[in-house]
Amino acid sequence: MKMEVKGDAAKRGALTALGAAGLIWMLAGVAYAETPVGVPDKSFPESVTSTKDGTLYVGSFNEGGVVKIAPGGKPEQLVKPGANGSRSTLGVLADEKSGTLYVCSNDLSGLGVKGPSDAKGSVLKTFDLKTGADKGSFALGEGASLCNDIVVGNDGTAYISDSLAPNIYSLKPGATKLEVWATDPAFAPAKDGVGLDGIAIGADGNIYLTTYIPAKLFRVAVKDGKPGAVTELKPSRALDHADAMRAFGDSFLVIEGAGRLDKVTVKGDEAQIDVIQDGLTEPVSVTQVGNTGWIAEGKLSYIIGPNKGKDPGPFVLKPVSLK
Structure with missing residues (x-):
C-alpha cells in the first residue's frame, strides 16, 4: 500500500497502460519472455x-x-x-478450488478517489472466477475499516486483513457474514499510519502478516483453525513499508513499498530478509506463476500523494525471476 492514511482514510496503489504485448508463455516448464504486461490505461490497479x-x-x-x-x-x-455494489478495488485473490475471486471493496472518497459507485464502507466481495458473476457481499466491522488483502486456507476458510482496525476476519465456506477471527493491539495502526496489510499462510499452517506503517512482520499461531499466540518477528534488517505477502514454498514473497521484492524466511521468531529485486517503482503487489513473480508497480503517489496531477507514465506488471 503506497500511502499514509490519516483519519478515516485508506491506502495504496496501481498500474495501467502499455497493452498486453509481447508475452510468450510455456506453462509446462513455465518459461516466459521477460516482457512487462500492460493493464488498462488510466486505471490505478492495486493488487x-x-x-x-x-x-x-x-x-x-x-x-x-x-x-x-x-x-x-x-x-x-x-x-x-461497481459490480455487486463494489467501489475501489484493493486486494484480489483467485481461489481455484472454490472457483471464487475474492475482492476487497473500499470507499476511498476520503482520499479524493471517487470510485465507480457511491457504495459506503469496507466490504469483501466474491465473484465467480470464470464468469465474474456476483456470488456474495460481506461487510467488515462497524467504524473505520479497510479491507486490504485475503488468503484462503486448505479448508476453504478465507482470512481478511483490516488496515484501519486491529482485526483479522474469517469467512468460512457457506457463511453469511464475516467473523472477527483474531484481534490484537499490536495490529492497530499507529497515528497517521497503516496497520495490517499483506496476509499469507505459511508451510507450518500459521498465519503471517505485514503492517505497512510502521513496517513489521507478525505470526499468528493456528491450532485446529483457531488463533493462538501473536508474535512480532525480528527481521534481519529493517523493512520499509511492508506491503503484499504471498507464500513461496517454505518462505514468503514480500513487497516493500520502498522498491523491493524480498524473500522472507522465518526461523523461530526471526525473519531472514533477502532481496530478490531492487529498484522497483512504487510496487504494491506480487503473484507467482511458476518461476516468475509478477509485480504490480502502483505509483500511488500520482493519485493520492505528492505527485498527484503529474503523468505517472505507463503501468505494467513486471516479471521477475524467482529462480
Whole structure:
C-alpha cells in the first residue's frame, strides 16, 4: 500500500497502460519472455493475483472492477466497475478450488478517489472466477475499516486483513457474514499510519502478516483453525513499508513499498530478509506463476500523494525471476 492514511482514510496503489504485448508463455516448464504486461490505461490497479494457467487478475484503485489477462492475451474486464455494489478495488485473490475471486471493496472518497459507485464502507466481495458473476457481499466491522488483502486456507476458510482496525476476519465456506477471527493491539495502526496489510499462510499452517506503517512482520499461531499466540518477528534488517505477502514454498514473497521484492524466511521468531529485486517503482503487489513473480508497480503517489496531477507514465506488471 503506497500511502499514509490519516483519519478515516485508506491506502495504496496501481498500474495501467502499455497493452498486453509481447508475452510468450510455456506453462509446462513455465518459461516466459521477460516482457512487462500492460493493464488498462488510466486505471490505478492495486493488487494482482493469478491462476495456475498463468492468467493474471488485477484490481483498480480508482476505477474499481477486476481485469483478467490470459497468457499472451489482452486485458479483459471480468468484473465490471461497481459490480455487486463494489467501489475501489484493493486486494484480489483467485481461489481455484472454490472457483471464487475474492475482492476487497473500499470507499476511498476520503482520499479524493471517487470510485465507480457511491457504495459506503469496507466490504469483501466474491465473484465467480470464470464468469465474474456476483456470488456474495460481506461487510467488515462497524467504524473505520479497510479491507486490504485475503488468503484462503486448505479448508476453504478465507482470512481478511483490516488496515484501519486491529482485526483479522474469517469467512468460512457457506457463511453469511464475516467473523472477527483474531484481534490484537499490536495490529492497530499507529497515528497517521497503516496497520495490517499483506496476509499469507505459511508451510507450518500459521498465519503471517505485514503492517505497512510502521513496517513489521507478525505470526499468528493456528491450532485446529483457531488463533493462538501473536508474535512480532525480528527481521534481519529493517523493512520499509511492508506491503503484499504471498507464500513461496517454505518462505514468503514480500513487497516493500520502498522498491523491493524480498524473500522472507522465518526461523523461530526471526525473519531472514533477502532481496530478490531492487529498484522497483512504487510496487504494491506480487503473484507467482511458476518461476516468475509478477509485480504490480502502483505509483500511488500520482493519485493520492505528492505527485498527484503529474503523468505517472505507463503501468505494467513486471516479471521477475524467482529462480
